[in-house]
Amino acid sequence: xxxxINALTRSMxxxxxxxSACNNCDIEILDALTPKYDLERFGMTLVGSIRHADVxxxxxxxxxxxxxxxxxxxxxxxxxxxxxxIGACPCTGLMFRDSYNWDRPPSDYMNIDxxxxxxxxxxxxxxxxxxxxxxxxxxxxxxxRCLLEEPAPAxxxxxxxxxxx
Amino acid sequence: MKSNLVLLEFxxxxxxxxxxxxxLLTSWxxxxxxxxxxxxxxxxxxxxxxxxxxxxxxETCVPExxxxxxxxxxxxxxxxxxxxxxxxxxxxxxxxxxTFVGDLIVLIYLLVMPALSVMLGSFASRNPLAxxxxxxxxxxxxxxxxxxxxxxxxxxxxxxxxxxxDLVTANAPVFNLSxxxxxxxxxxxxxxxxxxxxFDMPEAETELSGGALIxxxxxxxxxxxxxxxxxxxxxxxxxxxxxxxxxxxxxxWLPAVIGFLLxxxxxxxxxxxxxxxxxxxxxxxxxxxxGPVSLVALLAAVLAWLGW
Numbered sequence: 002x003x004x005x006i007n008a009l010t011r012s013m014x015x016x017x018x019x020x021s022a023c024n025n026c027d028i029e030i031l032d033a034l035t036p037k038y039d040l041e042r043f044g045m046t047l048v049g050s051i052r053h054a055d056v057x058x059x060x061x062x063x064x065x066x067x068x069x070x071x072x073x074x075x076x077x078x079x080x081x082x083x084x085x086x087i088g089a090c091p092c093t094g095l096m097f098r099d100s101y102n103w104d105r106p107p108s109d110y111m112n113i114d115x116x117x118x119x120x121x122x123x124x125x126x127x128x129x130x131x132x133x134x135x136x137x138x139x140x141x142x143x144x145x146r147c148l149l150e151e152p153a154p155a156x157x158x159x160x161x162x163x164x165x166x
Numbered sequence: 167m168k169s170n171l172v173l174l175e176f177x178x179x180x181x182x183x184x185x186x187x188x189x190l191l192t193s194w195x196x197x198x199x200x201x202x203x204x205x206x207x208x209x210x211x212x213x214x215x216x217x218x219x220x221x222x223x224x225e226t227c228v229p230e231x232x233x234x235x236x237x238x239x240x241x242x243x244x245x246x247x248x249x250x251x252x253x254x255x256x257x258x259x260x261x262x263x264x265t266f267v268g269d270l271i272v273l274i275y276l277l278v279m280p281a282l283s284v285m286l287g288s289f290a291s292r293n294p295l296a297x298x299x300x301x302x303x304x305x306x307x308x309x310x311x312x313x314x315x316x317x318x319x320x321x322x323x324x325x326x327x328x329x330x331x332d333l334v335t336a337n338a339p340v341f342n343l344s345x346x347x348x349x350x351x352x353x354x355x356x357x358x359x360x361x362x363x364x365f366d367m368p369e370a371e372t373e374l375s376g377g378a379l380i381x382x383x384x385x386x387x388x389x390x391x392x393x394x395x396x397x398x399x400x401x402x403x404x405x406x407x408x409x410x411x412x413x414x415x416x417x418x419w420l421p422a423v424i425g426f427l428l429x430x431x432x433x434x435x436x437x438x439x440x441x442x443x444x445x446x447x448x449x450x451x452x453x454x455x456x457g458p459v460s461l462v463a464l465l466a467a468v469l470a471w472l473g474w
Contacts, residue, residue, distance in 0.1 A: 005223045012213065012220040039206035041197070044213050049375030052227055052383040055220070079225035079383040 009055060009081060010135045012044040016054030018074060020107065021097070022061025025121035026088035030058055033124035040128070051077050056131075059111065060087040062094050064102040068155040072110055075152075081145045083134065086116040087127065095120065110155040112146035180256030182249045189395035190214040196398065196437050203441045214395065221388035229381045233290040240287030241382070241389035247279030248396045255403055258330040259425075262415060265331030270322065273330070273404070274315065280393050281307050281359070284368065284378045287390070291381035299377025302448050303368040306358055309455035310365075314355040316463035320348035321408045323470040334407055334415045344469035349409045351463045353432070356401045357439060358451065360394070364443040365451055402432035 015034070019027050034040055034047050048054055051074055063071045075084065089095045091107040098106075107113065117130040137143030175181055193214045201208025228234050251273055257264040281303055288300030322328055324345070325336035339345035358365040369377040379390055406414055406428045414425035446454070 008216065008220040008223045011216040036201075036204045036206040039201070039208070041201060041209050041213075042207050044209060044216055049371045050380040052381055053376060053379075053387065055224075077227065079227050081224070 005081065006138050010138055013055045013083075013131075014048045014053050015040075015045055015056045015058060016048055016051050016078075017058050017060075018051075018071060020059065020061035020063040020067060020071065020090070022088070022090060023096075026060035026090070029121045029124055030060065030087060030127065033127045038124050038128060043131075045131070052079060054078055055082055057082060057084045058087050059084060059091045059107055059113065061090045062097045062100075062103060063107055063155075064100070065104050065156075068104065068107070068110060071107070072152065072155040075111060075147075078147075080147050082147055083114045083138075083145050084112055084147070085130065085134070086111075086113045088122060089118050089120045092116050092118065110153050112150065112152050114143065114146050175257070176249065176253055180260065181253040182245075184256070185249055185252040185396045185399060186392055189392065189397070189399040190218065192399040192433060193395040195433060196440075199434065199437045200441055203438075218388050218392060221383075221391070222385050224384040226384035226386060227381070229291050229293060232292040232381070236286055236290035237381075238386060240283045240290060241386045241393065243286070244280040244283030244393040245389045245396075247276045247283070248393050248400060251276035252396060252400045252403075255330070255400065255407065258334060259403075259407065259415075262331045262335055265329045268328050269330045270318070270328045270333065274318065277359070277397075277401070277404070278307070278311070280397055281361075283393070284361075284390070287382065287386075288368075288378035288380075293381045295374045295376075296378055296380045299368045299370070299374050299380070302370075303361070303378055305448050305452055306361070306365060306368060309452040310355045310358040310459075313351050313455055313459040313463040314359070316460065316467050317348040317351040317355065318408060319467045320344050320470040321411065323467065325411070330407065334411050336411045338410045338412045339470070340409045342470070343474050344466040345409055347462050347466035347469070349405070351459055351466065352405050352409070353435060354459055355455070356405065356432075357436060358455070359401060360397055360436070362436065363440045364446045366445055367448050367451065370445065398433070398436075402429050402436070405432055 017027070017030055032038070051057070057075065057078060059071075086092055086108060090097060091111075091113060094103060094106045097103050108116075115130055115134050117127055119126055122130075134143065138145075177183065191214075194209065194211055197213070198208040228237065254269055254273055254276070258269070285300045285303050288296040288303070321333055321336070321339045324339040324342065325333050327333065327336070340349055361368050369379065374380070379387060382390060406425055410425070410428050414421045414428065
């Protein structure tokens, strides 16, 4: 375990990047940060500015215009950082996948390091995911994807035909 | 040879290293007490150190079109100023003879610098939210500096000296009516000088999302956080020196223990105030400081001049 990863895992500042979610995941994220679960025990605090963030929590999907903005926001995050997809939407689009303004799941154009499935996931599930991510980082099994590859641009057209109803 | 010694003092004890460690421990006390008030466990003892260490491994983002030189130099200015202030204060506390005429005035000026550095940094970052935070910082500073200086006049009048060494050894002004009033004023001004709730409008996380520091990341942000922590440590020390002078100087360990306890009471008061009050608007803060607080400070100064 190198010093960079050790320093990162001991003090994680969380930034909440909410897409057009149905708000359930957002509520669960805020729940996980309340005094009941007390994530400050592990040095995790919620920050208001993306420049202060170490972990970006993505919830919901982004429509075509928002996707470009979301990618810009991620590009402004100081490296190294992690992106966590909260809920099923960042992974598959779930109930939004047939929307007229939806293009593809956020995982296509964002370097999401880990997904927390569930609709919405419980605070316990989010905390368990964070613990697994920390363990993965420390054992070297997980390397922040932002250090490895550039994500595909969010405004490239989709090749396959959208399966509209 | 002597200048080398001063440099060592600046870098290690009682300068940068000592003040930084003490400040980070104070900020841990702040976070832990806040956690206890909210009935949770709170961060571990070394958490503020981990936070600073983490920021040093992060990338430094520079905003496009900002004044880059000023943006990167501003945190250094604040850090250097608070280190120097703490060094002057602690040299006097450790050795009463290590004082010079007007060091109190130097100290007051140096303690303005951290707020100035936040202002410069926020305006240099070319972010609308940051400049809003910076302008609030300007207004807040204009508001609290007047009563603060008026209140600091009270110990000066009592000791009839503007040397810190004389203030430390003089009779504690807090045993006079004017001293009590001035101390209350100073506690209110300290809260604003540290920009903590109820006077944290420059940073206002909910509406300005980090405010003045919104564009900062990595080492410069670490320096700002360090400066804040060091101010949280230094300001109560200054108040103890000014208002409890005679009690905390002299031979033996008893003055040191009394000094530590008084310092802790002031820090605890700050933290409890922070946890029990909501944020006020900037116009409310200016009205508060220029109205009742300034009047009380003026009254205290007049009372002190009359010998009360």
